Amino acid sequence: MKKAIIKKSAKLLTLILLIIAPVLAQAQKTAQMEKRSINPWQWQDERSYVQAVEVKNVQSTLYISGQTAISAEGISSNENMGSQLTKALQNLEMVISKAGYEPKGIVRLNIYTTSTAELWPHFGILQAWIAKHGIKQATTLLEVKSLFETLKVELEATVVK
Numbered sequence: 001m002k003k004a005i006i007k008k009s010a011k012l013l014t015l016i017l018l019i020i021a022p023v024l025a026q027a028q029k030t031a032q033m034e035k036r037s038i039n040p041w042q043w044q045d046e047r048s049y050v051q052a053v054e055v056k057n058v059q060s061t062l063y064i065s066g067q068t069a070i071s072a073e074g075i076s077s078n079e080n081m082g083s084q085l086t087k088a089l090q091n092l093e094m095v096i097s098k099a100g101y102e103p104k105g106i107v108r109l110n111i112y113t114t115s116t117a118e119l120w121p122h123f124g125i126l127q128a129w130i131a132k133h134g135i136k137q138a139t140t141l142l143e144v145k146s147l148f149e150t151l152k153v154e155l156e157a158t159v160v161k
Helices: 002-029 043-047 081-098 116-133
Strands: 034-038 052-056 061-067 106-113 138-143 153-160
Touching: 052 106, 061 081, 081 116, 081 153, 106 116, 116 138
Parallel strands: 106 138
Antiparallel strands: 034 052, 061 153, 106 153
């Protein structure tokens, strides 16, 4: 009698596991990161940003200090705004990749500049980089009195995966 009960229990347990295992696997698949842009208007599309980004099921978050046009040797650039913006983007991308993330995971990008008037003619550099990586990020652009040494632009980002 005990053997019959044990056999029936084992069969029932096997059946339950066969039913539950795919359900558990599906639950793990649905826990992938989701990003959603919130744009009540369309005018910001031409400026390469979104009004808000909602992120669900984040595996991890990377908060990046402001990246500027500083060389690998720690020397601040004294070049023009376009060159500094390009170098700051390269440095930002380097930090992101070294951390094991991807630029497309940027959800917030703050831009600090000593001169918005100087930045505007080079804004296409930033927009091309954003488009290249398929980034949809919330952005704040601030003109500040000064940055470190001779620097003109600084990029601060939050990245998720």
